[in-house]
Amino acid sequence: MNLDSAKKVFFLESRENLQRIEENLLTLLENAHDQEFINALFREVHTIKGSAGMFGYQDVTNFAHVFENLLDGVRNGEVGVSDQLVEVSLASHDYMKNLIDFAENEKAVPDEVVSEGEVLIERLKGFQSETENKEKQKAALINYESVESRKPQTSTADTSTGVENRYWHISLRFGENIFTTGLDPFSFIGYLKNIGTIVNVIPVTQQIPEFKDFNPEICYIGFELDFDADKGIDKVKIMDVFEFLTDDCTVIVLPPHSEVDHYCQMIADLPESAVQIGDILTQSGTLTKAELEEALELQSSKSTDDGENHPLLGEVMLKEKMIPETVMEAALEKQKENRAKEEQRKRSIRIDADKVDQLITLVGELVISGANIKQRIGQTDDTDLSEAVEQMARLVDDVRDSTMYIRMVPIGETFSTFKRTVHDLSRDMGKQVELVINGGDTELDKTLVEKIQDPLMHIVRNAVDHGIESPEERLAMGKKEKAVIRLNAFHESGSIVIEVSDDGKGLSRDRIYAKAVANGLVTSGQNVDDRTLWNMIMLPGFSTAEKVTDISGRGVGMDVVKKNIDSLRGVVDIESTEKQGTTIRIHLPLTLAIIDGFLVTVANQKYVFPLDMVLECTDVEFNQDDKEGGNFFTLRGEVLPYLSLGELFYGDNFKNIDKTNENRVFSHDDKNKIVIVEYARKRAGFVVDHLLGELQTVIKPLGKLFYNMHWISGATILGNGEVALIIDVPRLIEYVGNNVKLRGKK
Amino acid sequence: MKEKRIYEKEQHENRTMVQLLSFRQGREIYAIKIHSVREVIDSIAITPIPLVPLYIKGVINLRGNIIPVVDLNARFYGDKGEIIKTTSIIVIEVPFEEELVTIGLMIDAVKEVLMFPEEEIDPTPDFGTNIRTDYISGVARHEDNYLIILNVNSVLDIAELSEFTCEAAIVGE
Amino acid sequence: MMDDLCFRLSVGENGLECKVIKSGADVTEAEIKGDCTIYNAAEIKKFISKYYDKSDSLVLNLSGVDEIDSSFFQLLLALKKDAGESNKRVSFIAHSIPVLKYIDLYGAAAMFGDRLVVKKEDRDKFDFRYGLKTVKGASGNESR
Missing domain, CATH: 3.30.565.10 (Histidine kinase-like ATPase, C-terminal domain)
Incomplete structure (x- = not known):
C-alpha cells in the first residue's frame, strides 16, 4: 500500500470514527452513566489521535490528545457527564472533523480555525482542572498507552484508584515467527536488568498445544513481568527495550499503581482468557483478588478490542462461577451485541464503488444477452439445449440478485x-x-x-x-x-x-x-x-x-x-x-438498475410494468354505465379506477390504430386486457392491448431530454434489440387517482 | 449502419481548417462542424414515445444505449419529417449541465465531409433564411452554393428541447 | 579433559547429538547435547517424540546442552505441560548452565519442578529471585 492509498484509508476511517464519536456522544446524553459509550468514545478519539500522528497531522493529534485526556477523566469517573461536557465534546468532534477536512484537501488550516481550536482546548482543559482541584492529592493521569505520561516509581500517591502493585507490569506476547527471526526474548528480558530489577517473570503457556501438535519453531509462549525500574526510567525507556520486536508482538507496559481499568484493558488485549491471566496476576501478586474483581466490573466491552477470538471475560467468569449470574447477565448481553457488530465489521471489505458499478453494468449486459439466448432457444426443438439454457438463466438470475445485493x-x-x-x-x-x-x-x-x-x-x-x-x-x-x-x-x-x-x-x-x-x-x-x-x-x-x-x-x-x-x-x-x-x-x-418486468403492447409498441408493482393481469368487461360515472371498474367486489393507456397515449387516434398485426396469438378475443398495479398503497388498472409475459429488464435512463416526461420512467432493450418503454407506475397511479376523482366530481 | 471517421480541425499552411459534415434537409443543404459528430447511422428502428412534442421522434438502441432522436424537419419547420430511403441519424454530443449528452438528429440525407479554411466562413449571413437565426453559426460558399453551417448547441439545446409538458398531464382535462 | 574430548567426538554434523541411554515402557532416559537452538528445534522434537510416546516416564539429561535459545526453553515447557495433562512424568536432570540461565530468567524453576543443581562457583551467575513458587494456571504441570 503506498502512502496515498494509506492516507485515503486514514481519512475514510477517521470519518467513520468521527461518526461513531458523534453517535456515542448523543447516546451519552440519554445514558449519562453508560460506561460502554464512554469507553467507546475514548477508543475512537484515541484511534484518530494515533493514526493522525502516523501521517504527521500534528494539529489533529495535539487536539485529540487534549480531548482524549478529558475523556479519560470521564472514563475514570473523575469528570462527570454533563450536558456542557457533551456540548463541548460535540464541538470538539466538529473541530476534529474540520481539521481532517483541511488535511484531506491539503489546505492549510486558517487562523480563525486555529484560534477556534485554542478556545476549545481551553474549554476542554477547564473540565479537567475542575477535577484536579477536586482531587488534588491524586497524581497526574496516566494514559493507558500514552508514552509521554510517566509516574515516579516511588510514588507516594494515593492508591485508592490505582492498584497496590508498586512495580511496573510488562506483558509480552510474540509473533509466532520470532524464533526464526533470530530475536530471542531472553535477551530483551535480560536487558531489563540493566535498568532495574526484575521482580517476577511468569511464562504464559496457555497457547502451547499438545506435544504431538507442538511445532518447536513457532513461538507460543508469552511472559508477564513485574519490574522495579531504576530512578529516572520512564515508560519510554522501558518500551525502548522492546523496540526491535516486530509489529506482530504485543508489548504492554503499565506503570506502578496503574488504574485497575488499565489492567482490565490489558487483560482484554492479551490472547489468553481473562481467567487465565487473572489467575496469573493474582497468584504472582501483581493484582490483589479485590483488584481483579474490580477489573471485572469495569471490563464491559473491552474484550472486543483486539482481534482475537477468546471468550469474553464475563462469560468465562460466569462459567467459572466467580461472580453472581445476575450481575453479569446484562453486561454479557451487551458484550455479545458489541461483539456481533465488531465481527460484522471485520468480515466486510472495502470495494471501490466504481468497481461495483462496473460489475452491475456487466451483469446488466449479461441479463440482456441471456434473455436474447432464451428467446432464440424458444424457436428450436432442442430440449437438451433449452434445459441447459434454462439452468444458465437461473444462474444469471442469481448472479443478478447477488450483484444488486452488494449495493444494498x-x-x-x-x-x-x-x-x-x-x-x-x-x-x-x-x-x-x-x-x-x-x-x-x-x-x-x-x-x-x-x-x-x-x-x-x-x-x-x-x-x-x-x-x-x-x-x-x-x-x-x-x-x-x-x-x-x-x-x-x-x-x-x-x-x-x-x-x-x-x-x-x-x-x-x-x-x-x-x-x-x-x-x-x-x-x-x-x-x-x-x-x-x-x-x-x-x-x-x-x-x-x-x-x-x-x-x-x-x-x-x-x-x-x-x-x-x-x-x-x-x-x-x-x-x-x-x-x-x-x-x-x-x-x-428497491433498486435503480435491474427489475423484473411484465411486458405488454399498446398500439404495437412494447411497454414494461415493473413486476413487483403488478398485482395481477386479467380480462375484464367494462360496464358502460361505469364508464359514464368515471373510469371505475369492479374486480371481485373491489372498485378500482382504471385508465386505457392507448387512449392516454394516442387520444382519439387510438381507435384507428390497427392493433392486431402483431402478436396475434395473444388476442383470442376482444376482451380488454387489464394490468392491476399497486404502489404506495394505491391500486389502479391499466388497459393494454396484449399481455406478453414476464421478463428481466435492465433499466436504461431516457436521459435529460425527457426530464419532463411523466409516464415513462425509462427504457429497456429486449433480447432482439427492440426498445421497450417502462411505465412509470407511481406517477400513473397518482394521475389516475386525481383524474378519475376530478372527473367524477364534474 | 455506416460510420464516418471524425477529424478535428487540422492545421494547413498556417490556416485553420474546419471540417464539416454536410447534409440535405428538404431542399436546403446544411452543414455541422464535425467535432461534435460521433457517428452517422442509417436504417435503424426508432421507437416512438407517446405524449411528447413532434420534434422528438423517439429513441433508438445504439449498441445498448438508449439515445433520443430529434426530427430536424419538425424542429425547423414544425412538420413531421418523413422517413425516406436516405434518412440518416447523425449522432451528436452536445454539452448540457457540464456533461455531454448524446442525441440523434434525424435528417433526410447525408452528403459529404468538407474541409474549409476557417476564414472562408462568414459568421453573419447577409441573406434571409427560413430557420431561426440562432440556429446558424455561419455561411460558406461551396461549389456555387451557400452552405448554412448550423450551431448544434442551439439546434439541440437540451434545456429548450426538454421544456415540454405531456398534454394529458393537465389534471382534469 | 577426557570428558571434554569424548563430548566433542559425539557431536553430530549440525552440532546436535541426541542419544538414548536407557529405553523401556516404564522409563526412558535420554541425553541431548550440543546446539539446542531453533536450527535444531525440529530435530530435537522428532527425537523426543519417538520415546515420549512409548514410556510413562521420560528423563532428559541436559548436562551437555551448551547453547540454547527460547525455542528450546519452550520445548521443555511444552513437554512439561503435556506430561501434566496426559498423566506422564517428564524430568530434566543435570541442567547445564545455559539451561539454568533460562530457567532463572524466565522464572520457571517451580514450574518445571525438577531438582536444580547449581555449583557453588556458579552461584553468582544466577539470581533465582522468583519463579520458585508454583503458580497455578501458569502451567498445566503442577506435579512434582
Missing part, C-alpha cells in the same frame, strides 16, 4: 446522522425533541441512500422547525414537553418506505387552503380533500411558514424534496392531523 446498505447510518441535526436544532430553538429510529437495518441501494439524505434532512429540519411546538405550547395543549420525531423504514410491496413523523402541531388546513386560493390552485369555496391539499405544499413556491427562520424557509422547500424524490422514481405522501402531528411518507423503488 442499511439506512440506519443515514438515520443516525439526523440525531445530531435534531439535537442541535432543538437546542437552538429551545425545543425538546427526541428522535426515535426504527428499521435502521432496512437495506436499500447505496445510490438511493446517498440521494435520499438531503431530502430527508430537509423533512427532519422542517419537522423540528415548523412541526414541533415550544415546550410551553406543548404543555398548554396537554402534550408531553418532549416531542418525538420518528424515523421509520420498512419494505412494502416492491418499494421501500421511509417515514418521518412528528407529534407536533400538524399542518394547518386553513392556512394552506388560503395559500392555495391565493396561488390560484383552488377557487375559494372549492371542496378539496386533505391529501390533495397537503400535496400542494410540495408545489414550487408554496410555503406557509409565516416567518423565515434560520433552518428552513429559505426559498427551497418541499418542492425541492419532491423533485429529488421524483428523480429517484419515488413518491412522497403527506398525512397530517391538526394538533396531533404530521407524517411524511416516502416510497422508493
Whole structure:
C-alpha cells in the first residue's frame, strides 16, 4: 500500500470514527452513566489521535490528545457527564472533523480555525482542572498507552484508584515467527536488568498445544513481568527495550499503581482468557483478588478490542462461577451485541464503488444477452439445449440478485446522522425533541441512500422547525414537553418506505387552503380533500411558514424534496392531523438498475410494468354505465379506477390504430386486457392491448431530454434489440387517482 | 449502419481548417462542424414515445444505449419529417449541465465531409433564411452554393428541447 | 579433559547429538547435547517424540546442552505441560548452565519442578529471585 492509498484509508476511517464519536456522544446524553459509550468514545478519539500522528497531522493529534485526556477523566469517573461536557465534546468532534477536512484537501488550516481550536482546548482543559482541584492529592493521569505520561516509581500517591502493585507490569506476547527471526526474548528480558530489577517473570503457556501438535519453531509462549525500574526510567525507556520486536508482538507496559481499568484493558488485549491471566496476576501478586474483581466490573466491552477470538471475560467468569449470574447477565448481553457488530465489521471489505458499478453494468449486459439466448432457444426443438439454457438463466438470475445485493446498505447510518441535526436544532430553538429510529437495518441501494439524505434532512429540519411546538405550547395543549420525531423504514410491496413523523402541531388546513386560493390552485369555496391539499405544499413556491427562520424557509422547500424524490422514481405522501402531528411518507423503488418486468403492447409498441408493482393481469368487461360515472371498474367486489393507456397515449387516434398485426396469438378475443398495479398503497388498472409475459429488464435512463416526461420512467432493450418503454407506475397511479376523482366530481 | 471517421480541425499552411459534415434537409443543404459528430447511422428502428412534442421522434438502441432522436424537419419547420430511403441519424454530443449528452438528429440525407479554411466562413449571413437565426453559426460558399453551417448547441439545446409538458398531464382535462 | 574430548567426538554434523541411554515402557532416559537452538528445534522434537510416546516416564539429561535459545526453553515447557495433562512424568536432570540461565530468567524453576543443581562457583551467575513458587494456571504441570 503506498502512502496515498494509506492516507485515503486514514481519512475514510477517521470519518467513520468521527461518526461513531458523534453517535456515542448523543447516546451519552440519554445514558449519562453508560460506561460502554464512554469507553467507546475514548477508543475512537484515541484511534484518530494515533493514526493522525502516523501521517504527521500534528494539529489533529495535539487536539485529540487534549480531548482524549478529558475523556479519560470521564472514563475514570473523575469528570462527570454533563450536558456542557457533551456540548463541548460535540464541538470538539466538529473541530476534529474540520481539521481532517483541511488535511484531506491539503489546505492549510486558517487562523480563525486555529484560534477556534485554542478556545476549545481551553474549554476542554477547564473540565479537567475542575477535577484536579477536586482531587488534588491524586497524581497526574496516566494514559493507558500514552508514552509521554510517566509516574515516579516511588510514588507516594494515593492508591485508592490505582492498584497496590508498586512495580511496573510488562506483558509480552510474540509473533509466532520470532524464533526464526533470530530475536530471542531472553535477551530483551535480560536487558531489563540493566535498568532495574526484575521482580517476577511468569511464562504464559496457555497457547502451547499438545506435544504431538507442538511445532518447536513457532513461538507460543508469552511472559508477564513485574519490574522495579531504576530512578529516572520512564515508560519510554522501558518500551525502548522492546523496540526491535516486530509489529506482530504485543508489548504492554503499565506503570506502578496503574488504574485497575488499565489492567482490565490489558487483560482484554492479551490472547489468553481473562481467567487465565487473572489467575496469573493474582497468584504472582501483581493484582490483589479485590483488584481483579474490580477489573471485572469495569471490563464491559473491552474484550472486543483486539482481534482475537477468546471468550469474553464475563462469560468465562460466569462459567467459572466467580461472580453472581445476575450481575453479569446484562453486561454479557451487551458484550455479545458489541461483539456481533465488531465481527460484522471485520468480515466486510472495502470495494471501490466504481468497481461495483462496473460489475452491475456487466451483469446488466449479461441479463440482456441471456434473455436474447432464451428467446432464440424458444424457436428450436432442442430440449437438451433449452434445459441447459434454462439452468444458465437461473444462474444469471442469481448472479443478478447477488450483484444488486452488494449495493444494498442499511439506512440506519443515514438515520443516525439526523440525531445530531435534531439535537442541535432543538437546542437552538429551545425545543425538546427526541428522535426515535426504527428499521435502521432496512437495506436499500447505496445510490438511493446517498440521494435520499438531503431530502430527508430537509423533512427532519422542517419537522423540528415548523412541526414541533415550544415546550410551553406543548404543555398548554396537554402534550408531553418532549416531542418525538420518528424515523421509520420498512419494505412494502416492491418499494421501500421511509417515514418521518412528528407529534407536533400538524399542518394547518386553513392556512394552506388560503395559500392555495391565493396561488390560484383552488377557487375559494372549492371542496378539496386533505391529501390533495397537503400535496400542494410540495408545489414550487408554496410555503406557509409565516416567518423565515434560520433552518428552513429559505426559498427551497418541499418542492425541492419532491423533485429529488421524483428523480429517484419515488413518491412522497403527506398525512397530517391538526394538533396531533404530521407524517411524511416516502416510497422508493428497491433498486435503480435491474427489475423484473411484465411486458405488454399498446398500439404495437412494447411497454414494461415493473413486476413487483403488478398485482395481477386479467380480462375484464367494462360496464358502460361505469364508464359514464368515471373510469371505475369492479374486480371481485373491489372498485378500482382504471385508465386505457392507448387512449392516454394516442387520444382519439387510438381507435384507428390497427392493433392486431402483431402478436396475434395473444388476442383470442376482444376482451380488454387489464394490468392491476399497486404502489404506495394505491391500486389502479391499466388497459393494454396484449399481455406478453414476464421478463428481466435492465433499466436504461431516457436521459435529460425527457426530464419532463411523466409516464415513462425509462427504457429497456429486449433480447432482439427492440426498445421497450417502462411505465412509470407511481406517477400513473397518482394521475389516475386525481383524474378519475376530478372527473367524477364534474 | 455506416460510420464516418471524425477529424478535428487540422492545421494547413498556417490556416485553420474546419471540417464539416454536410447534409440535405428538404431542399436546403446544411452543414455541422464535425467535432461534435460521433457517428452517422442509417436504417435503424426508432421507437416512438407517446405524449411528447413532434420534434422528438423517439429513441433508438445504439449498441445498448438508449439515445433520443430529434426530427430536424419538425424542429425547423414544425412538420413531421418523413422517413425516406436516405434518412440518416447523425449522432451528436452536445454539452448540457457540464456533461455531454448524446442525441440523434434525424435528417433526410447525408452528403459529404468538407474541409474549409476557417476564414472562408462568414459568421453573419447577409441573406434571409427560413430557420431561426440562432440556429446558424455561419455561411460558406461551396461549389456555387451557400452552405448554412448550423450551431448544434442551439439546434439541440437540451434545456429548450426538454421544456415540454405531456398534454394529458393537465389534471382534469 | 577426557570428558571434554569424548563430548566433542559425539557431536553430530549440525552440532546436535541426541542419544538414548536407557529405553523401556516404564522409563526412558535420554541425553541431548550440543546446539539446542531453533536450527535444531525440529530435530530435537522428532527425537523426543519417538520415546515420549512409548514410556510413562521420560528423563532428559541436559548436562551437555551448551547453547540454547527460547525455542528450546519452550520445548521443555511444552513437554512439561503435556506430561501434566496426559498423566506422564517428564524430568530434566543435570541442567547445564545455559539451561539454568533460562530457567532463572524466565522464572520457571517451580514450574518445571525438577531438582536444580547449581555449583557453588556458579552461584553468582544466577539470581533465582522468583519463579520458585508454583503458580497455578501458569502451567498445566503442577506435579512434582
